[in-house]
Amino acid sequence: MSDYQKRLLKAIPGGAHTYSRGFDQYPENAPEILARGKAASVFDDQGREYLDYGMALRAVSLGYANEAVDEAAFTQIKAGNNLTRPSLIELEAAETLIDLIDSVDMVKFTKNGSTAVSAAVKLARAYTGRDLIARCSEHPFFSYDDWFIGSTPIQKGIPKNIIEQTKCFAYNDITSLEALFEQYPDQISCVVLEPSNVDHPAPSSTHPGETYLHDVQRLCKKYGAVFVLDEMITGFRWHIKGAQHFYNIQPDLCTFGKAMANGFSLAAVAGKREIMQLGSIEKTGEERLFLLSTTHGAEMCSLGAFVRSVQFIQEHDVIAHLWGYGEKLIAMMNRLAEQKGIAHCFEAGGVACSPWYITKDHTGQISMPLRTLFSQEMINQGVLMPWIALSFCHQDEAFEKTQNAMDKALDVYVQAIEKQSVEGLLHGAVIKPVFRQRN
């Protein structure tokens, strides 16, 4: 363990400010600390460059240190960055999101996605007068708050009554959601899911031309629950107007974050006026709901970065680029796996603007040792690919580099498949899942 890793673990629980940035998520040869990022690359403390597919946990979609966005943020920093009453950029940013997203009448900004999704849940509880939450089990993360973490294997520190209030249903399986509504009549306040994660929503089984998302919306209406789409990942990637526009669906509430301000800290809860206005103050005598009130929620540099990011995406057709690059990348990864005779053990796929890869052993079981080996070998070739997050700066040169890296990494992978073991090939510990009960 290097000096940096020891210092990080000594100073910070988990050694990082996000568990998915922790040392247990990377092979031993991964850079332990980073000094900076530019375009699609990150650089470690020694100046070593890595082509990055992590992209700050998907918070950066235009490339690191985008000059136009940074300039817009600097302008706001120089204007004071955080004033005593609402700022001009605060209004401009709110109106930008409202103009852009079809379902949105009102918006409240905050710094983190978790805070935004928890605010949507609070609004839903207040609006319906109900306590229970239905959340999609396949979607890996909605919030660091107890209502969500209590529904994962990491329940330490969370009161039992909170754990009991969150119920899970399966994506693309409308009967599992309907079963929850039937099991808990008049108790479910909201249904929380991503519009899409590893798959598109399936076609509706009852309404031709519609999808699973429309079925979810129908159930929410039938049972009086609030329909919440978490667009933290899909927003500003699937479509500039969100995956909700892409799939032609209008949620009651939605949340955004991650790529909305190209790495600046900004998230939002937004949606229909009828629900959002529960957090308003102008109706005299109405009982109040305390909706997101933070000192830094409207920090001006992030709002300036957001407004400029939206313009940049529109000016450069960034979304089309993400889809095109992703499609080429998936095809290339699968072609190489096929050429090397390991298509049954290594596969890329997913929604093209947000691809995934999976690593399987010779029996077809998902394999973390092989994922670690693949990651290790990509890093040996200068490519950091913990998952695949694309940016506008992943262009032809990045593609070439990825292809060459993949070619070499899969040669080592083939050896592991032939030996039916990573022994002697993998140097260091196997990556562990974030959501495990024990270290």
Ligand SMILES: Cc1ncc(COP(=O)(O)O)c(C=O)c1O
């Ligand atoms: C779908 C989804 N929702 C919410 C969050 C929480 O966002 P944040 O990390 O900004 O709190 C994440 C973060 O990974 C996410 O992927």
